Amino acid sequence: MSEGYRHSVMLDEKLCKGCTNCIKKCPMEAIRVQRGKAKILDSKCIDCGECIKICPYKAKVAITDSWDMLSEYKYKIALPAPSLYMQFDLNTYSRKHIIAALMELGFDYVYEVARGAEISTIESNKYLHEHTEKWPLISTACPAVVRLIQLRYPNLIPNLLPIKSPMEIAAQNSRREFCKMKGVEPKDVGVFFISPCAAKMTSVKAPLEVEKSGVDCVIPIKEVYPKILKLLSKMKNSEVDKIMLQAGKYGVRWASTGGEALSIDSKRVLYVDGIKNVVNIMEDLEDDRIKNIEFIEASACTGGCTGGPLTVENMYVAKNRSRQQLEDEPIPYKEIEPEELENTAWEKMIEPCEIEKLDPDMFKAMEKLNQINEIYAQLPALDCGACGSPSCRCLAEDVVRGKAKTTDCIFILRRKIRMLANEMMMVNSGLDDVIERNAAEAENENK
Amino acid sequence: MSGQTITLHYDIDAVDFSTAGEASSGVKRTLNKLGVNPAVVKRVAIAMYEAEINAIIHAGGGAADVEITPEKVIVKISDHGPGIPDMQKAMTAGWSTASETVRELGFGAGMGLPNMQRYTDDMHVESKVGEGTTVTLIVNIT
Numbered sequence: 001m002s003e004g005y006r007h008s009v010m011l012d013e014k015l016c017k018g019c020t021n022c023i024k025k026c027p028m029e030a031i032r033v034q035r036g037k038a039k040i041l042d043s044k045c046i047d048c049g050e051c052i053k054i055c056p057y058k059a060k061v062a063i064t065d066s067w068d069m070l071s072e073y074k075y076k077i078a079l080p081a082p083s084l085y086m087q088f089d090l091n092t093y094s095r096k097h098i099i100a101a102l103m104e105l106g107f108d109y110v111y112e113v114a115r116g117a118e119i120s121t122i123e124s125n126k127y128l129h130e131h132t133e134k135w136p137l138i139s140t141a142c143p144a145v146v147r148l149i150q151l152r153y154p155n156l157i158p159n160l161l162p163i164k165s166p167m168e169i170a171a172q173n174s175r176r177e178f179c180k181m182k183g184v185e186p187k188d189v190g191v192f193f194i195s196p197c198a199a200k201m202t203s204v205k206a207p208l209e210v211e212k213s214g215v216d217c218v219i220p221i222k223e224v225y226p227k228i229l230k231l232l233s234k235m236k237n238s239e240v241d242k243i244m245l246q247a248g249k250y251g252v253r254w255a256s257t258g259g260e261a262l263s264i265d266s267k268r269v270l271y272v273d274g275i276k277n278v279v280n281i282m283e284d285l286e287d288d289r290i291k292n293i294e295f296i297e298a299s300a301c302t303g304g305c306t307g308g309p310l311t312v313e314n315m316y317v318a319k320n321r322s323r324q325q326l327e328d329e330p331i332p333y334k335e336i337e338p339e340e341l342e343n344t345a346w347e348k349m350i351e352p353c354e355i356e357k358l359d360p361d362m363f364k365a366m367e368k369l370n371q372i373n374e375i376y377a378q379l380p381a382l383d384c385g386a387c388g389s390p391s392c393r394c395l396a397e398d399v400v401r402g403k404a405k406t407t408d409c410i411f412i413l414r415r416k417i418r419m420l421a422n423e424m425m426m427v428n429s430g431l432d433d434v435i436e437r438n439a440a441e442a443e444n445e446n447k
Numbered sequence: 448m449s450g451q452t453i454t455l456h457y458d459i460d461a462v463d464f465s466t467a468g469e470a471s472s473g474v475k476r477t478l479n480k481l482g483v484n485p486a487v488v489k490r491v492a493i494a495m496y497e498a499e500i501n502a503i504i505h506a507g508g509g510a511a512d513v514e515i516t517p518e519k520v521i522v523k524i525s526d527h528g529p530g531i532p533d534m535q536k537a538m539t540a541g542w543s544t545a546s547e548t549v550r551e552l553g554f555g556a557g558m559g560l561p562n563m564q565r566y567t568d569d570m571h572v573e574s575k576v577g578e579g580t581t582v583t584l585i586v587n588i589t
Contacts, residue, residue, distance in 0.1 A: 354482065362482060
């Protein structure tokens with residue numbers, strides 16, 4: 001992981017009100033509210049973007065590159081994610097219009113990530129049939145899912161499909177093709193991925209499976225969307241007709257859930273979307289409860305990439321467009337050159353990260369677990385989140401880890417205050433006696 | 448003996464199939480917190496789930512008592528079901544007395560006890576016909 005970079009999901013402190021929406025929604029229990037502000041725990045965050053979607057104050061943001069980065073490079077290549085197309089009214093405008101608009105916006109070359117997806121499918125099918133011992137293989141196209149498995153399901157790491165993502169395949173092929181075509185140096189070329197999500201940003205800046213990503217900058221779909229929208233109606237037919245599509249429907253349909261799995265050369269595929277559902281499937285898979293499945297497509301976002309936190313269009317509308325596109329699209333696959341299939345395997349294996357462990361020493365870990373259970377027994381089990389931890393059990397663990405106090409729980413605090421108040425009442429009533437007694441004694445002496 | 452022990456208790460509800468596996472999931476979470484080797488955790492979870500399912504299918508539920516020490520995990524699943532009349536047959540892979548309804552749900556393949564044996568380091572079954580069954584599963588941590 002590159003130095004100093006871990007995550008792209010961040011907090012804008014000024015906007016955060018310290019409410020409990022994000023801590024309750026985070027599937028990794030990776031957010032706490034401390035001193036009135038949310039805090040993301042780097043070691044647990046998988047960049048799924050659930051907190052971005054839920055935050056009512058827009059305080060959770062994805063750190064991405066900005067459009068201004070285009071000026072940093074002599075030549076610019078755009079890699080549109082398949083989900084980009086589904087943001088637009090495809091009954092009026094075609095995929096060609098969108099690509100032509102990208103060229104108009106200053107890109108020198110557009111390489112469809114959907115083509116990278118088709119290449120990935122070819123390699124995935126090959127790997128799937130050569131490695132039956134690893135069934136079911138799990139798709140690695142969604143970086144949030146890969147990170148989830150790295151942190152929570154180390155037993156499933158061998159099941160990860162070690163084929164580069166469509167984005168990485170598109171990045172390396174586009175750079176090579178463009179440099180060859182124009183006779184330019186690779187370093188003069190900037191590769192821009194137009195992304196539906198924050199997790200892709202993390203996988204570019206701190207990749208797990210390659211030494212260095214082929215993508216230079218990640219621009220959110222929502223930033224490019226208005227720029228393309230403005231141009232669509234103005235595109236000249238001559239410009240649009242010049243565009244050659246590189247991908248067929250099998251690549252484009254990766255935009256939505258099932259798109260990847262349905263191109264897999266097997267009927268025993270399972271596709272799951274939404275991070276909570278993905279967690280359930282991984283849990284069952286780890287315990288051998290899923291039988292007779294050869295391939296699993298999993299995406300953290302409901303709806304797949306069209307449901308990404310950096311998209312614009314309603315996910316269901318986008319999904320419908322994706323389906324319609326497939327019916328209209330005559331070409332299943334585009335011809336793939338042998339050169340494009342080179343270097344598509346992962347460069348390194350993913351190492352597990354242990355985040356759950358209470359202590360490196362098992363004896364001490366057991367001691368801590370017993371302490372957690374004792375503290376938990378005192379808590380109200382309401383999981384209200386007012387303490388800043390997502391659940392009572394989590395607060396108990398935070399206390400034992402030295403990150404919180406039991407009095408962060410307002411119910412415990414109330415109980416303590418009542419006890420203190422009672423004690424003061426008792427002391428006070430004792431005081432009354434003394435004062436009265438002293439007064440009485442003084443009176444007697446005076447007599 | 449180090450003295451440090453964690454004990455867990457779960458009631459296994461027979462009525463609702465969807466709750467099957469809750470006890471083994473709980474144990475799995477606990478073992479992960481303790482930093483037990485993931486491969487060992489997986490073996491405990493699989494064996495325990497099989498025992499849990501058995502208690503639900505054959506005995507109308509029961510209870511799970513788990514003891515974790517730094518050396519091993521001991522899972523006791525006990526029920527007050529019909530008991531096992533022929534232990535040897537029950538331990539044979541593929542042999543099952545599960546009802547048609549249960550089989551339709553995808554269970555009852557006759558792999559329960561054999562799988563438990565496969566994934567544990569030691570296993571005892573005590574059973575009395577008409578009284579119930581207690582399965583003890585032992586998985587070494589170190």
